[in-house]
Amino acid sequence: MASITGKRLSLHRSLEDQQHQNDALKSRFAQLQHLANMGTASYMIAHEINNLLTPLRNYATLALNNPDDKALAEKALQRVVRNCERASKITESMLAIANGQTQEKKEARLLTLVEEIFTCLCRDFAKDGITVETCIAQDLTVWAVPVQIQQVLMNLILNARDAMLPHGGVLTIKATERSDAVEIEVTDTGDGIEPADLKNIFGSFFTTKTGKNSPSEYSGSGLGLAFCKKIIDGHDGLISVESKVSQGSKFKITLPKPQSGNS
Ligand SMILES: Nc1ncnc2c1ncn2[C@@H]1O[C@H](COP(=O)(O)OP(=O)(O)OP(=O)(O)O)[C@@H](O)[C@H]1O
Numbered sequence: 001m002a003s004i005t006g007k008r009l010s011l012h013r014s015l016e017d018q019q020h021q022n023d024a025l026k027s028r029f030a031q032l033q034h035l036a037n038m039g040t041a042s043y044m045i046a047h048e049i050n051n052l053l054t055p056l057r058n059y060a061t062l063a064l065n066n067p068d069d070k071a072l073a074e075k076a077l078q079r080v081v082r083n084c085e086r087a088s089k090i091t092e093s094m095l096a097i098a099n100g101q102t103q104e105k106k107e108a109r110l111l112t113l114v115e116e117i118f119t120c121l122c123r124d125f126a127k128d129g130i131t132v133e134t135c136i137a138q139d140l141t142v143w144a145v146p147v148q149i150q151q152v153l154m155n156l157i158l159n160a161r162d163a164m165l166p167h168g169g170v171l172t173i174k175a176t177e178r179s180d181a182v183e184i185e186v187t188d189t190g191d192g193i194e195p196a197d198l199k200n201i202f203g204s205f206f207t208t209k210t211g212k213n214s215p216s217e218y219s220g221s222g223l224g225l226a227f228c229k230k231i232i233d234g235h236d237g238l239i240s241v242e243s244k245v246s247q248g249s250k251f252k253i254t255l256p257k258p259q260s261g262n263s
């Protein structure tokens, strides 16, 4: 009898020990998960802010070099302020994504979002021999976190530009409204993507823009499309690509409309 009670007690103790170990492991896992999220957030913020830094420097330089042209300097400085505001919104939104928080979606006019991206880029695409064609109805809206959709489009536009350098080409941004979704296509007439690479491009750190292969002065980090996918997944949407080597690429985004009663 005594031995059964003893066994029970020791079993009970060992269960308690296991429970403590389990709790300790769970709390350690939560800490590590938090650290991993912060790592992702740092990468995302650095990547997206870097996209804004070149235009910021260009606008600031424009203002500095033209102190006598008050109107031009003022306009350039307004753009600097606008880009800084965008940078802080991006930081906020990236931290939220990394922490697994959902941000408030709202109805946003797509054409305005696209126009703002080109303003932020401060780059005359025509100088690179690139014609930009936008085919978006004035009143077309998307149900989205505006700053995040701008990040997606900005990454797609920058990739399209890289693919068309140095010869130039045509960049088309087209949107179509369906009954339950809005489809956005970003098409370029650039280098295209090797069939073997197609399955890798949405993965983190996949880039073909290294050293002398890079069309711009910077090497790629291979994170742009991975972030695009993360953002579009967070909108319950889809992102896909069709591409032909030497002919160009088409990235297609499908953003669902809100269910009735959801807006
Ligand atoms: N429009 C495009 N035309 C041709 N290749 C493309 C296009 N978009 C993406 N790619 C290919 O997909 C790869 C991954 O793109 P992604 O935007 O993720 O990274 P990246 O542009 O190389 O670097 P970054 O992190 O600076 O954006 C590119 O290196 C390129 O090989």
Ligand SMILES: [Mg+2]
Pocket (backbone or CB within 6 Å): 155, 158, 159, 220, 224, 225
């Ligand atoms: Mg990119």
